[in-house]
Amino acid sequence: MTAKKKTLIELMLDAGVKPSDINSNTKYFVSDEPDFDHKTSISEYSDKPIFNKNGNDWLHNNFIKYICKTPYHPKNWKRTIITKQQFVDAYDEKHKPIHESSKVECYEIKFNPSALNNGKVILTPSHYSVIEGKDLIARSSESYKVDEFRGAMRFNIEKYIDRLGKKDSLLKELRKIADYANRWADYEEKLQGSK
Numbered sequence: 299m300t301a302k303k304k305t306l307i308e309l310m311l312d313a314g315v316k317p318s319d320i321n322s323n324t325k326y327f328v329s330d331e332p333d334f335d336h337k338t339s340i341s342e343y344s345d346k347p348i349f350n351k352n353g354n355d356w357l358h359n360n361f362i363k364y365i366c367k368t369p370y371h372p373k374n375w376k377r378t379i380i381t382k383q384q385f386v387d388a389y390d391e392k393h394k395p396i397h398e399s400s401k402v403e404c405y406e407i408k409f410n411p412s413a414l415n416n417g418k419v420i421l422t423p424s425h426y427s428v429i430e431g432k433d434l435i436a437r438s439s440e441s442y443k444v445d446e447f448r449g450a451m452r453f454n455i456e457k458y459i460d461r462l463g464k465k466d467s468l469l470k471e472l473r474k475i476a477d478y479a480n481r482w483a484d485y486e487e488k489l490q491g492s493k
Contacts, residue, residue, distance in 0.1 A: 302378045307388045310340060313366040317386050321362045328356050328379045329368075338368040338375060349377065394464075435478075439485050451482040 306329050324342040332338050342362040350357050356377070429437065439447055458475045462468065 299384065302376070303380050303384065304388075305372055306340070306378050306380050307385055309338065309368040309371070310366060310385060311389065311392060312370075313340075313368050315340075315366050315385070315389075317389055319365060320382060320385075324362055324382050326379055326381055327365065327385060329375075329377055330356075331377055332371045332375055336371060338371045339364050340366050340368065347379070435481055439481070444489065447485060448482070451478055451485070454478045455482075 306327070309329070310327065321342050323344045326343040326346050328341050328343060328347055330339045330341075341356075342365050343360045344362055345360040347356045347358070347360060349355075427434070432440075438450060442450065455475055455478045458471050458478070462471050465471070
Protein backbone atom coordinates (compact mmCIF):
# COMPACT_ATOMS: atom_id res chain seq x y z
CA MET A 299 0.00 0.00 0.00
CA THR A 300 1.35 3.43 -0.90
CA ALA A 301 2.08 6.12 1.67
CA LYS A 302 -0.67 8.25 0.12
CA LYS A 303 -3.26 5.51 0.66
CA LYS A 304 -2.08 5.02 4.27
CA THR A 305 -2.40 8.77 4.80
CA LEU A 306 -5.96 8.75 3.48
CA ILE A 307 -6.83 5.94 5.91
CA GLU A 308 -5.28 7.92 8.80
CA LEU A 309 -7.25 11.02 7.76
CA MET A 310 -10.46 9.00 7.84
CA LEU A 311 -9.61 7.47 11.22
CA ASP A 312 -8.76 10.93 12.61
CA ALA A 313 -12.11 12.19 11.32
CA GLY A 314 -13.80 9.45 13.37
CA VAL A 315 -15.06 7.28 10.50
CA LYS A 316 -16.12 3.80 11.63
CA PRO A 317 -17.11 0.75 9.55
CA SER A 318 -20.67 1.17 10.84
CA ASP A 319 -20.79 4.60 9.10
CA ILE A 320 -20.15 3.06 5.69
CA ASN A 321 -22.95 2.40 3.22
CA SER A 322 -23.32 -1.33 2.52
CA ASN A 323 -22.89 -0.70 -1.24
CA THR A 324 -19.60 1.15 -0.83
CA LYS A 325 -16.53 -0.40 -2.44
CA TYR A 326 -14.21 2.64 -2.74
CA PHE A 327 -13.34 5.87 -0.95
CA VAL A 328 -12.05 8.85 -2.89
CA SER A 329 -10.46 12.00 -1.52
CA ASP A 330 -10.55 15.36 -3.23
CA GLU A 331 -7.94 18.08 -3.06
CA PRO A 332 -8.39 20.43 -0.11
CA ASP A 333 -11.12 23.02 -0.47
CA PHE A 334 -11.25 26.67 0.62
CA ASP A 335 -11.27 25.78 4.35
CA HIS A 336 -8.20 23.52 3.89
CA LYS A 337 -10.13 20.34 4.56
CA THR A 338 -10.50 17.32 2.33
CA SER A 339 -13.86 15.76 1.45
CA ILE A 340 -13.93 11.96 1.26
CA SER A 341 -16.65 10.27 -0.77
CA GLU A 342 -18.06 6.75 -1.03
CA TYR A 343 -18.50 5.04 -4.40
CA SER A 344 -20.19 1.75 -5.29
CA ASP A 345 -17.76 1.11 -8.18
CA LYS A 346 -14.29 2.36 -8.91
CA PRO A 347 -14.62 5.94 -10.18
CA ILE A 348 -12.67 7.23 -13.14
CA PHE A 349 -10.49 10.29 -12.81
CA ASN A 350 -11.14 12.89 -15.50
CA LYS A 351 -7.79 14.60 -16.14
CA ASN A 352 -9.41 17.28 -18.32
CA GLY A 353 -11.81 18.31 -15.59
CA ASN A 354 -9.26 17.52 -12.85
CA ASP A 355 -11.96 15.70 -10.93
CA TRP A 356 -13.54 12.29 -10.37
CA LEU A 357 -16.46 11.36 -12.61
CA HIS A 358 -19.36 11.08 -10.22
CA ASN A 359 -20.91 7.92 -11.66
CA ASN A 360 -21.63 5.51 -8.80
CA PHE A 361 -21.24 8.26 -6.16
CA ILE A 362 -23.03 7.32 -2.93
CA LYS A 363 -22.34 10.10 -0.42
CA TYR A 364 -19.71 12.17 1.35
CA ILE A 365 -18.60 10.23 4.40
CA CYS A 366 -16.50 12.93 6.05
CA LYS A 367 -14.46 16.08 5.83
CA THR A 368 -11.02 15.59 7.30
CA PRO A 369 -9.99 17.73 10.29
CA TYR A 370 -6.83 18.74 8.40
CA HIS A 371 -4.93 17.77 5.28
CA PRO A 372 -1.28 17.05 4.58
CA LYS A 373 0.84 19.54 2.70
CA ASN A 374 0.79 19.03 -1.10
CA TRP A 375 -2.16 16.63 -0.83
CA LYS A 376 -3.44 15.16 -4.09
CA ARG A 377 -6.52 13.10 -4.82
CA THR A 378 -6.35 9.41 -4.05
CA ILE A 379 -8.50 6.29 -3.81
CA ILE A 380 -8.66 3.30 -1.45
CA THR A 381 -10.90 0.26 -1.18
CA LYS A 382 -13.44 -0.24 1.54
CA GLN A 383 -11.53 -3.36 2.62
CA GLN A 384 -8.28 -1.39 3.05
CA PHE A 385 -10.04 1.01 5.40
CA VAL A 386 -11.86 -1.73 7.35
CA ASP A 387 -8.63 -3.72 7.79
CA ALA A 388 -6.80 -0.64 9.09
CA TYR A 389 -9.69 0.23 11.42
CA ASP A 390 -9.77 -3.33 12.80
CA GLU A 391 -6.00 -3.32 13.32
CA LYS A 392 -6.13 -0.02 15.18
CA HIS A 393 -9.05 -1.10 17.37
CA LYS A 394 -8.16 -4.71 18.11
CA PRO A 395 -8.10 -5.61 21.80
CA ILE A 396 -4.76 -5.19 23.54
CA HIS A 397 -5.06 -8.37 25.60
CA GLU A 398 -5.00 -11.21 23.11
CA SER A 399 -2.97 -13.49 25.30
CA SER A 400 -2.63 -14.06 28.98
CA LYS A 401 0.48 -16.16 28.38
CA VAL A 402 3.20 -15.50 30.93
CA GLU A 403 6.82 -15.88 29.94
CA CYS A 404 8.84 -18.08 32.25
CA TYR A 405 12.42 -17.30 33.09
CA GLU A 406 15.04 -19.80 34.11
CA ILE A 407 16.79 -18.23 37.06
CA LYS A 408 20.17 -19.45 38.18
CA PHE A 409 21.78 -17.39 40.89
CA ASN A 410 25.10 -16.04 39.81
CA PRO A 411 26.69 -13.14 41.71
CA SER A 412 27.84 -11.63 38.39
CA ALA A 413 24.17 -11.42 37.36
CA LEU A 414 23.68 -8.75 40.00
CA ASN A 415 23.70 -5.27 38.57
CA ASN A 416 23.70 -2.63 41.31
CA GLY A 417 21.92 -5.12 43.55
CA LYS A 418 19.28 -5.96 40.91
CA VAL A 419 18.88 -9.44 39.49
CA ILE A 420 18.75 -9.44 35.69
CA LEU A 421 16.20 -11.88 34.32
CA THR A 422 17.08 -13.37 30.97
CA PRO A 423 14.69 -15.69 29.09
CA SER A 424 16.14 -19.18 28.79
CA HIS A 425 16.24 -19.00 24.97
CA TYR A 426 18.98 -16.32 25.10
CA SER A 427 22.59 -17.37 25.53
CA VAL A 428 24.36 -16.51 28.75
CA ILE A 429 28.14 -16.55 28.51
CA GLU A 430 30.18 -16.26 31.69
CA GLY A 431 27.06 -15.11 33.53
CA LYS A 432 26.31 -12.30 31.04
CA ASP A 433 23.52 -12.08 28.50
CA LEU A 434 23.79 -10.24 25.19
CA ILE A 435 22.81 -6.86 26.65
CA ALA A 436 25.40 -7.10 29.43
CA ARG A 437 28.08 -8.18 26.94
CA SER A 438 27.09 -5.36 24.57
CA SER A 439 27.35 -2.78 27.35
CA GLU A 440 31.00 -3.78 27.71
CA SER A 441 31.93 -4.13 24.03
CA TYR A 442 29.90 -1.43 22.22
CA LYS A 443 30.94 2.20 21.98
CA VAL A 444 28.81 4.47 24.17
CA ASP A 445 26.75 5.84 21.26
CA GLU A 446 26.26 2.33 19.81
CA PHE A 447 24.94 0.98 23.11
CA ARG A 448 22.64 3.99 23.61
CA GLY A 449 21.32 3.55 20.07
CA ALA A 450 20.67 -0.16 20.61
CA MET A 451 18.80 0.48 23.85
CA ARG A 452 16.77 3.34 22.38
CA PHE A 453 15.87 1.27 19.31
CA ASN A 454 14.64 -1.66 21.41
CA ILE A 455 12.61 0.56 23.74
CA GLU A 456 10.98 2.31 20.76
CA LYS A 457 10.34 -1.05 19.06
CA TYR A 458 8.42 -2.37 22.06
CA ILE A 459 6.50 0.90 22.46
CA ASP A 460 5.54 0.82 18.77
CA ARG A 461 4.20 -2.72 18.89
CA LEU A 462 2.76 -2.45 22.43
CA GLY A 463 0.24 -5.23 22.86
CA LYS A 464 0.30 -6.24 19.19
CA LYS A 465 2.74 -9.16 19.30
CA ASP A 466 2.80 -10.19 22.92
CA SER A 467 0.59 -9.28 25.86
CA LEU A 468 0.61 -5.68 27.03
CA LEU A 469 2.17 -6.67 30.36
CA LYS A 470 4.94 -8.67 28.70
CA GLU A 471 5.80 -5.79 26.35
CA LEU A 472 5.80 -3.29 29.26
CA ARG A 473 8.18 -5.52 31.22
CA LYS A 474 10.55 -5.59 28.22
CA ILE A 475 10.44 -1.80 27.96
CA ALA A 476 11.15 -1.52 31.69
CA ASP A 477 14.03 -4.02 31.46
CA TYR A 478 15.71 -2.10 28.63
CA ALA A 479 15.12 1.26 30.36
CA ASN A 480 16.48 0.02 33.70
CA ARG A 481 19.53 -1.54 32.11
CA TRP A 482 20.21 1.60 30.10
CA ALA A 483 19.89 3.71 33.28
CA ASP A 484 22.31 1.36 35.08
CA TYR A 485 24.74 1.72 32.16
CA GLU A 486 24.53 5.53 32.38
CA GLU A 487 25.11 5.40 36.16
CA LYS A 488 28.26 3.35 35.59
CA LEU A 489 29.45 5.89 33.01
CA GLN A 490 28.92 8.78 35.42
CA GLY A 491 30.74 6.89 38.16
CA SER A 492 33.74 6.34 35.92
CA LYS A 493 34.16 10.07 35.22
